[in-house]
Amino acid sequence: MASPSNASRDVDSTTPAPFLSRLLSKEASIAGPGYSRWLVPPAALCIHLCIGMAYGFSVFWLPLSKAVGIAQPIECEAGMSFGALLVATHCDWKISQLGWMYTLFFVFLGCSAAIWGGWLERAGPRKAGVVSALCWCGGLLISALGVYLHQLWMLWIGSGVIGGIGLGLGYISPVSTLIKWFPDRRGMATGMAIMGFGGGAMIGAPLADQLMAHFASAHSVGVWQTFVALAAIYFVFMMAGALAYRVPPAGWQPPGAAPPANAAGAMITRRPVHLRDAHRTPQFWLVWAVLCLNVSAGIGVIGMASPMLQEVFGGRLIGIDAGINELGAGQKAQIAAIAAGFTGLLSLFNIGGRFFWASMSDRIGRKATYCVFFALGIALYAAAPWAGHAGSVAVFVAIFCVILSMYGGGFATVPAYLADLFGTQFVGAIHGRLLTAWATAGILGPVLVNYIREYQLAHGVAKAQAYDSTMLILAALLVLGLICNLLVKPVDARFHMSDADIAAARQAAHETRPALLAQPGATAAQSSLAITLAWLAVGLPLLWGVWITLQKAALLFH
Known part of the structure; x- marks a missing residue:
């Protein structure tokens, strides 16, 4: 008679995992025949262009500093305690208080990347990208509620802490994958993705300005509505990028390429x-x-x-x-x-x-x-x-x-x-x-x-x-x-x-297991069309951001 532990192992090995679990697993993201490595950088850019808005959050400081007064800030009375400021609803926040969100972004980006980097290697970029999307966009929704209720602590926790964790996981999610897809062009590959983090604010800041102008009214500065809209837009792009991630099969090398x-x-x-x-x-x-x-x-x-x-x-x-x-x-x-x-x-x-x-x-x-x-x-x-x-x-x-x-x-x-x-x-x-x-x-x-x-x-x-x-x-x-x-x-x-350590590490990272979901091959025409559409999806917003930025920069030369 089998022992309980053996029986449980037998059940585990024969019972299929739920579809969502299989979809997000690293094995399910192993690329199939005919997959082009040039589809991976646009997937990474989908995530980096969204989380890069962290650089542009200062666009919200001035409107948020008069969220109660609308036309003019209403100052809090002198001598208010720190705890009272966090929950005060009758007076406006100072820009210096709001700026702590910016500090929290990058503190938690570094901490989360350091803490969960090892998990990311085992779980794969797809699962990490999904978690990043949930944290970053969920943080924006919590911040939107914080603005609506006028609770400063909700902005710090929502975007600063939870959003900062999303930043860290999203930032490092494509690094290992891109380097393995481009062993002959490591710098160029990571440069394409990390370029998106720098470009995120170039797109997000003018978009946020337009959204706030659209939602602003006599009773609202339009920030909480903008947070909700950005969360929805970013969630679509980030999930598309995360689900589009593919990892190369173990030992894959680009045809005819050498380091x-x-x-x-x-x-x-x-x-x-x-x-x-x-x-x-x-x-x-x-x-x-x-x-x-x-x-x-x-x-x-x-x-x-x-x-x-x-x-x-x-x-x-x-x-x-x-x-x-x-x-x-x-x-x-x-x-x-x-x-x-x-x-x-x-x-x-x-x-x-x-x-x-x-x-x-x-x-x-x-x-x-x-x-x-x-x-x-x-x-x-x-x-x-x-x-x-x-x-x-x-x-x-x-x-x-x-x-x-x-x-x-x-x-x-x-x-x-x-x-x-x-x-x-x-x-x-x-x-x-x-x-x-x-x-x-x-x-x-x-x-x-x-x-x-x-x-x-x-x-x-x-x-x-x-x-x-x-x-x-x-x-x-x-x-x-x-x-x-x-x-x-x-x-x-x-x-x-x-060699034994390498084999064990690859086994733990699921690099020696077969794909759980079939990855069909693609014809050359299908691959070319997919590459074109993927690059247009990230390239057009980036070009729009560049155009807006060039218009502002032109003032330097007048």
């Missing part, structure tokens, strides 16, 4: 490193520092781009030789519009740099690419004060456009850097842990820029010169980053996985 022979050939490992060992290597922490320092410098500039241009050049932006404090209200509005164009132009270079530099790294190697980031960045940060004092707006703008392209390029290149060093078996999970560097930089960069500026102004430094010391300190950060990058060497062989 590129480039300057980083010696840095590309032939054996993977286990997730449990990756953080024990000096390479992990060196690359962690490389990403943290590169992002700290760039993210500090992003947060202060608009006021920096206005304070450095003042009236010279509109042909008047006067400082910003000497301008009238109408003139300040003019230069604020020009500064908004500067911010838009930076976002374009941030996005374009993700694809350009990541693709370039396939040719010159990841280590060399980061050396370019740091060496060129040091020179550009050091030159920025000179451009400001010389009154050259064009040179100043060009400097920061290149800097922001390398900021974005750093994000897109690091997954391929990790795959080169640690192999592809656990690269998604290792990347997830590395993103704690982003969470750290999200605090370090803005704090450095903001507090140094405040210190300078408090000690009588003119606003036009208040950023000089900041630029030199950011250049010093890049010097440290360059040193860390130069110290990166191939991972010691003692950390490499044995």
